Amino acid sequence: MLRVIFLGTAGSLPTTNRNTSATMVNIEGELMLFDCGEGTQQQMMRAKTGMKALSSIFISHFHADHILGIPGLIQTMSFHGRTEPLRIYGPHWVHEFVRILSALGYYKLRFDIEGIDLEPGDIVKRDGYSIHAIGTEHSVPSLGYALTEEKRTGKFNREKAIELGVPPGPLFSRLHRGEAVEIDGRTILPEEVVGQARPGRKIVYSGDTRPCKGIMEASKDADLLIHDGTLAKDQQDWAIESMHTTAEEAAQLAKEANVRNLILTHISSRYSDDVTPLLEEAKAVFENVSVAEDMMEVEVVHRDKK
Structure with a gap:
C-alpha cells in the first residue's frame, strides 16, 4: 500500500476549508509527514490516520505555515504514551530547531527526537525505498523530496515453470527469489521463468518553489508529482x-517530466471558494491533474496493476 493523505493544502494562511501545509504518506503502514503546519494533529485525528506509526517528518523549509504544527503534535504523541523515536529531517539548522524544541521544557517527552540536516542530493535509505532530498528555489533555503521504491522482482511465469517440469510449491518461491533449482538432473535458472525487474513507485513532493531543474529531474516518469500550484x-x-509556481507552470513541468499524475497544493486563499481557474489552466497543458483538498486521499498503484 502506498497512500497519500492531504491534511493541509492552503498557501501561507489557513482558510475555512483548508489547513496549512501537511501531506502524509502511508507506505505499508508506516506514516511520514511532509511539512507540518499548525493544526496538523487535529487534521490527523479527523482523517483517522493515527499517530503511533509516524516515523518521520520531512520539512521543506522553515516558514511558519510548514512547521508550527510540530510542537503540538509532539506533545500530543507524548501524552498518548509514545516511546518510539521520531526523526525530523529538513534543510540546514533542523538539528538546531529540534534542540530548541526539546529545550523549551514545557513538556516532558517519553521518546527521543532526532533532527537530521539534509543537503540536496542526500538520500535517506529505508527498507525497500529511499527518500531523496532535492534542491528547490524559494525565498529561504528549501528542499523537495522524492520517495522512490526499489525495483520489484519480475513476474513469475507459472505456465513456463510447469512446462519445464517444476512442480507447484516451494520450488516456485525459490525460483522467484532468484535461486536456481534442479529437476531430474537439469538446472532451471530463474531467468527462464521470471520476467524483467519491475520499477517501484515514485512520489515527488516539491514544497514551496519556483519551477526548477531539481524537481524536473527528480520527477522524470514519477507516478505522482505533488507540486506548488499557489x-x-x-x-x-x-x-x-x-x-511560488502557477498552475500552468506546474502542469508544464509535469508534462515535460512525463509524470503520470499531478496534484496541485499550497493553494492561495484567493481561490478558497473556487479552484476552477487553477484547474482549467493546468488541464489546458496536462490532462492528469487535480487540485488537492483537505482530507483527500490518493492510492498510488504499481503501473502494471492499472
Missing part, C-alpha cells in the same frame, strides 16, 4: 516575486 497565471508576477 497561483493562476494572471498572478505570474506575484508568483515570481514570492517564489
